Amino acid sequence: MVDFTLWDIVRNLLLAARWTVLLSLVAFAGGGLVGLALLVLRLTRRPLAVRLVGGYVQLFQGTPLLMQLFLAYFGLAALGLNVPAWFAAALALTLYTSAFLAEIWRGCVDAVPRGQWDAADALGLGFAQKLRYVVLPQALRSGTPPTVGFLVQVVKGTALASVIGFIELTKAGQMIVNATFQPFVVYAWVALLYFALCFPISLASRALERRTGAH
Amino acid sequence: MSLALDFGAVLIDWPLLARGAALTVALTVAAALAGLAIGVAGAWARQQGPLWLRAPVAAYVELIRNTPFIVQLFFIFFGLPSLGLKLSPVAASALAMIVNLGAYAIEIVRGGLLATPRGQVDAGLSLALTPRQVFFLIVLPPALARTWPATASQIVIVMLGSAVCGQIAAEELSYYANLIQSRNFRAFEAYLVATALYLALAVALRRALMWAGPRFLFGRSAAQR
Numbered sequence: 477m478v479d480f481t482l483w484d485i486v487r488n489l490l491l492a493a494r495w496t497v498l499l500s501l502v503a504f505a506g507g508g509l510v511g512l513a514l515l516v517l518r519l520t521r522r523p524l525a526v527r528l529v530g531g532y533v534q535l536f537q538g539t540p541l542l543m544q545l546f547l548a549y550f551g552l553a554a555l556g557l558n559v560p561a562w563f564a565a566a567l568a569l570t571l572y573t574s575a576f577l578a579e580i581w582r583g584c585v586d587a588v589p590r591g592q593w594d595a596a597d598a599l600g601l602g603f604a605q606k607l608r609y610v611v612l613p614q615a616l617r618s619g620t621p622p623t624v625g626f627l628v629q630v631v632k633g634t635a636l637a638s639v640i641g642f643i644e645l646t647k648a649g650q651m652i653v654n655a656t657f658q659p660f661v662v663y664a665w666v667a668l669l670y671f672a673l674c675f676p677i678s679l680a681s682r683a684l685e686r687r688t689g690a691h
Numbered sequence: 692m693s694l695a696l697d698f699g700a701v702l703i704d705w706p707l708l709a710r711g712a713a714l715t716v717a718l719t720v721a722a723a724l725a726g727l728a729i730g731v732a733g734a735w736a737r738q739q740g741p742l743w744l745r746a747p748v749a750a751y752v753e754l755i756r757n758t759p760f761i762v763q764l765f766f767i768f769f770g771l772p773s774l775g776l777k778l779s780p781v782a783a784s785a786l787a788m789i790v791n792l793g794a795y796a797i798e799i800v801r802g803g804l805l806a807t808p809r810g811q812v813d814a815g816l817s818l819a820l821t822p823r824q825v826f827f828l829i830v831l832p833p834a835l836a837r838t839w840p841a842t843a844s845q846i847v848i849v850m851l852g853s854a855v856c857g858q859i860a861a862e863e864l865s866y867y868a869n870l871i872q873s874r875n876f877r878a879f880e881a882y883l884v885a886t887a888l889y890l891a892l893a894v895a896l897r898r899a900l901m902w903a904g905p906r907f908l909f910g911r912s913a914a915q916r
Contacts, residue, residue: 678757
């Protein structure tokens, strides 16, 4: 049996934390793109599109992320696609993130005064131009703090990827516990590393919120 | 690609799913009651409590809000026994959910307290109410009413998060979904049925909370203040 020093534990957790960061970035970027598409779809104000996006958001906000991960993992397998855990995790987290971001951004777009839409209409701008030049730049202002804040939820959400076997920070913690029998120390360090990732993001979100004067 | 689904193999085990859903609901009710109590006490402590208490409460809120629930759960269930605190899976799940919801509730209730017009406090004091009476009779009810939609959402989030508790063998809904799929190898169907049940629970829980809040917690008059 190999002896683990504290540094061995922390070093291995730090190495695994890279995967937490990578998975978070992939989910956040992918979720942002899909979320933007959902937002635009909703802003077309076609009844069917609005209902579909509403249902999509309700579906992902009303079910556990853990179940979404399982469904992605076993659903793709049921389709005959044997995908690795990281792919299922990235897919589920992307869809989950897109639903929340679409909803956050919808709130920000709704907060843009109706007169701005009318003014853009009066200038003869098309749908895409209205969004690109009038509405979205204004929504971006109030949308940045909650978007940054949601990144914290994404980072924390990646911890669930450990359950389907993706070796990120939490899974690495479990494996080190199994080797060292020091759950107290290891999980405390795991929590501390998540905190080190998330707390600066939380602070940044709050600083942005104060600067834009949203509250 | 062929997809042959068999939901019958899962639905035949409905008594297990019902038992799991019952524990999920029970855990959520416990977390909601105790978490809300922590929320009120913590928000009071941060705003009017003794100075030595404010920093620890703020630290507790930040620590919980910036770490994943699954890590909090593992720390409580696997880590605390080294300090001599050994909990059953259900007790550890309940404790983790309470501690988690408590931190969010403190922030939510605090936001409601901050929105109290100063004049209401002055009016209460001028009626010779004690500061404690002013807090519980005048400031708190409308603060809870103002923030109730956010509180209800957070309780729903904690309920959905409790799906992780099956990982430490607390026999809630996701635990039984896992058990069923390990027996009949219908993983996708089992988790799809469980997911649908969670969705139904989330919708029902939100409705129940929006109904119960004004009736039992802060009174209908506070909701209009």
